[in-house]
Amino acid sequence: MTEQTEKNGMSRRRLLGTAGAAGAAGLVVGGAGGAFATQAARDRPAPLTGVGTRTVPFHGKHQAGIADPAQACGHLLALDLAPGADRKAAAALLRRWSATAADLAAGDVPKGDDTGVALDAGPSSLTVTFGFGRTFFDRTGLADKRPAALEPLPSFTADALDAKRGDGDLWVQIGADDPLVAFHALRLIQKQAGDTARTRWQMNGFNRTPGATGKPMTGRNLMGQIDGTNNPKPSDSDFDARIFVPEDSGDWMAGGSYAVVRRIRMLLDSWDHLSLERQEKVIGRRKSDGAPLSGGTETTPVDLNKIGEDGSLAIAGDAHIRVAAPESNRGAAMLRRAFSYHDGFLDDGSPDAGLLFVAWQADPRRGFVPVQRKLDRGDGLSRFLRHESSALFAVPGGCAQDEYVGQRLLEG
Numbered sequence: 213m214t215e216q217t218e219k220n221g222m223s224r225r226r227l228l229g230t231a232g233a234a235g236a237a238g239l240v241v242g243g244a245g246g247a248f249a250t251q252a253a254r255d256r257p258a259p260l261t262g263v264g265t266r267t268v269p270f271h272g273k274h275q276a277g278i279a280d281p282a283q284a285c286g287h288l289l290a291l292d293l294a295p296g297a298d299r300k301a302a303a304a305l306l307r308r309w310s311a312t313a314a315d316l317a318a319g320d321v322p323k324g325d326d327t328g329v330a331l332d333a334g335p336s337s338l339t340v341t342f343g344f345g346r347t348f349f350d351r352t353g354l355a356d357k358r359p360a361a362l363e364p365l366p367s368f369t370a371d372a373l374d375a376k377r378g379d380g381d382l383w384v385q386i387g388a389d390d391p392l393v394a395f396h397a398l399r400l401i402q403k404q405a406g407d408t409a410r411t412r413w414q415m416n417g418f419n420r421t422p423g424a425t426g427k428p429m430t431g432r433n434l435m436g437q438i439d440g441t442n443n444p445k446p447s448d449s450d451f452d453a454r455i456f457v458p459e460d461s462g463d464w465m466a467g468g469s470y471a472v473v474r475r476i477r478m479l480l481d482s483w484d485h486l487s488l489e490r491q492e493k494v495i496g497r498r499k500s501d502g503a504p505l506s507g508g509t510e511t512t513p514v515d516l517n518k519i520g521e522d523g524s525l526a527i528a529g530d531a532h533i534r535v536a537a538p539e540s541n542r543g544a545a546m547l548r549r550a551f552s553y554h555d556g557f558l559d560d561g562s563p564d565a566g567l568l569f570v571a572w573q574a575d576p577r578r579g580f581v582p583v584q585r586k587l588d589r590g591d592g593l594s595r596f597l598r599h600e601s602s603a604l605f606a607v608p609g610g611c612a613q614d615e616y617v618g619q620r621l622l623e624g
């Protein structure tokens with residue numbers, strides 16, 4: 213997991229943020245102006261919580277926003293290259309985006325940013341993650357570099373996909389624990405796309421705010437379930453092998469990962485009509501604390517063979533966690549790092565709400581695809597879900613300070 217740092221009280225990060233903010237406001241930072249800004253920062257009261265001061269480094273062997281905890285606010289954005297935008301233009305865009313993302317993640321104000329949107333806030337665990345869709349490679353003359361793992365996802369019987377909200381040449385995932393910080397990053401990324409790329413679709417999501425619960429715990433989704441318990445953990449010995457393309461693979465995707473993005477609407481009105489007992493049977497876990505129905509607490513390993521007092525399987529044959537488990541899918545696994553969404557109401561009055569499901573894996577043909585195939589056939593939860601959009605992106609490895617994301621592809 214990427215290291216998260218928190219700097220308390222009058223931290224360096226806050227000072228950086230303040231100095232940068234002054235710069236953005238057109239003040240002269242340096243000399244007397246710089247001293248003034250620093251003094252003003254010192255005079256400010258300490259923040260109420262550390263949420264705003266947390267940083268996730270942009271640079272590293274993997275991109276940020278994959279193995280890091282999902283933040284409270286998320287924006288997912290796909291763009292298509294504008295007609296005539298070539299490989300050189302794409303490289304310049306990735307260079308601009310990487311520089312901006314690095315500045316924002318560090319709590320600095322990017323050069324030329326006069327928006328003022330997040331002047332008062334710290335970096336708030338901001339991450340910006342970049343990926344390439346299938347079509348990117350044809351448009352930039354790089355078809356021979358397109359990874360086999362980027363082959364189109366198969367269709368599933370439960371799909372009700374809206375093509376306008378799927379796929380895309382480029383993908384950006386933004387996460388932050390503050391909505392204005394997340395919006396600020398989104399705004400700059402969109403502005404910097406300039407004439408090179410146009411937004412194809414955008415989705416906005418959220419998770420629980422850090423500190424909202426009495427103790428740190430796995431988040432809940434909009435069905436009320438604790439969701440994320442049995443995710444691969446960075447401390448697992450096979451975590452890297454499952455989630456990242458091997459660093460010694462020798463190709464431009466070394467250290468990268470593949471993101472499957474699905475907008476999955478929850479049929480909440482139908483779900484809410486189920487009794488608590490039925491809801492728990494559909495998932496295979498208790499709603500209150502996430503404990504598996506085979507017994508124990510949230511983190512107790514699931515016993516798929518356990519027979520209950522009534523002589524039937526404690527975790528039903530079509531329970532979501534049975535059908536999705538690696539044991540039922542020849543070891544296939546993925547890291548689920550989702551955001552909830554709520555986009556108002558549909559014509560029939562039902563909530564347009566659900567999950568922006570983002571699954572990370574070293575190869576979707578050994579992660580999402582076999583698991584979703586199995587879920588499509590026999591998951592009790594699927595009656596309450598609609599997969600409304602779908603996309604797959606190749607997300608390159610991270611970059612060093614003097615590099616930009618995707619450089620090995622675009623200049624290799």
Ligand SMILES: C=CC1=C(C)c2cc3[nH]c(cc4nc(cc5[nH]c(cc1n2)c(C)c5CCC(=O)O)C(CCC(=O)O)=C4C)c(C)c3C=C
Pocket residue numbers: 433435437438439440441442443476477478495497514532533534536537538545546566567569580583584587597
């Ligand atoms: C193709 C993969 C998956 C899709 C699509 C999916 C959708 C989805 N899941 C929930 C709620 C829960 N899922 C849980 C566990 C779980 N889900 C998947 C895969 C997909 N889910 C896996 C691989 C697992 C882990 C299985 C295991 O090994 O035990 C859980 C239980 C808690 C947990 O472990 O996270 C819940 C709850 C929803 C609501 C949803 C679509 C909207």
Ligand SMILES: [Fe+2]
Pocket residue numbers: 532536
């Ligand atoms: Fe699931």
